[in-house]
Amino acid sequence: MAVIAVANAKGGSGKTTTVALLATELARSGAEVVVLDCDPLGLAADWASRCGPDSRITAVTDITPGTLADHLRRLNRPDRHIIADLSAARDTLMAMALGLCDLALIPVQGSALDARGAIQVLELIQCIEANARAHINRAIVLSRVNPLVATRSLRTVRDLLLLRGMAMIETPVVERGAFREMFERSGTLYTLDAGQVRNLDRAQANMQALARDVMARIERGGRDAHGPFAQLCYQHGIATDEPCANDDEPSRQRVKGA
Numbered sequence: 001m002a003v004i005a006v007a008n009a010k011g012g013s014g015k016t017t018t019v020a021l022l023a024t025e026l027a028r029s030g031a032e033v034v035v036l037d038c039d040p041l042g043l044a045a046d047w048a049s050r051c052g053p054d055s056r057i058t059a060v061t062d063i064t065p066g067t068l069a070d071h072l073r074r075l076n077r078p079d080r081h082i083i084a085d086l087s088a089a090r091d092t093l094m095a096m097a098l099g100l101c102d103l104a105l106i107p108v109q110g111s112a113l114d115a116r117g118a119i120q121v122l123e124l125i126q127c128i129e130a131n132a133r134a135h136i137n138r139a140i141v142l143s144r145v146n147p148l149v150a151t152r153s154l155r156t157v158r159d160l161l162l163l164r165g166m167a168m169i170e171t172p173v174v175e176r177g178a179f180r181e182m183f184e185r186s187g188t189l190y191t192l193d194a195g196q197v198r199n200l201d202r203a204q205a206n207m208q209a210l211a212r213d214v215m216a217r218i219e220r221g222g223r224d225a226h227g228p229f230a231q232l233c234y235q236h237g238i239a240t241d242e243p244c245a246n247d248d249e250p251s252r253q254r255v256k257g258a
């Protein structure tokens, strides 16, 4: 099981899009995926609820700092991945998710505002690390990148973040109409009609490369990559690779729109 928290203190940086792409691709590889929608807007859960039962993607909403660890304990299963879609609020819920995840993924568009939002998340991560004396696996993912040219602002932002020592996922999320259309229609990028959506094959290839790089980043971190709060989360008799005995299904009542 991998827990991925997608965060940026700037709205519109591509968090929910990144969550949907990773969920789609990880589910296609055979895992169950649960989207923990930590944003009161509930857009990720709304998308997940329209993916259908065959997609292996479900969502949980109404998450609070007090219930996040309980959800992770309950959902803990080796063949399941959890992706938390955070709001832009730099609050306790974001701190909890960053402290519990195996990878904090920070989407950044080529804009100074997004870079500032990313740096705010980085500062929160560093604060948690200093207090917990532990490391949090984190990486930037460039989002909404023009597929034809690297703009000057994108290069500036990338260099600024690299200067701050931030790791970067090699595959950026390219600007694609398909990545907007998947929110307008029901289903995933694998069920959209290629005749109606331009460059669907390229969008799928981009999503596959992204998921590969993200999982490689988590694996490189090894088991020690679990965030500093993970030990607290799982210490009550549930080993990280053991499923919960009875209560391991995502709560259907909480699946928005289901």
Ligand SMILES: Nc1ncnc2c1ncn2[C@@H]1O[C@H](COP(=O)(O)OP(=O)(O)O)[C@@H](O)[C@H]1O
Pocket (backbone or CB within 6 Å): 008, 010, 011, 012, 013, 014, 015, 016, 017, 018, 143, 144, 145, 173, 174, 175, 176, 177, 179, 180, 183
């Ligand atoms: N790679 C992309 N290609 C096309 N549109 C995108 C892409 N990434 C984000 N968008 C669009 O940008 C807007 C903000 O993205 P979103 O993922 O909702 O950001 P956040 O969750 O950080 O607020 C949405 O309208 C979304 O459809």
Ligand SMILES: [Mg+2]
Pocket (backbone or CB within 6 Å): 015, 016, 017, 039, 043, 085, 086
């Ligand atoms: Mg969002």
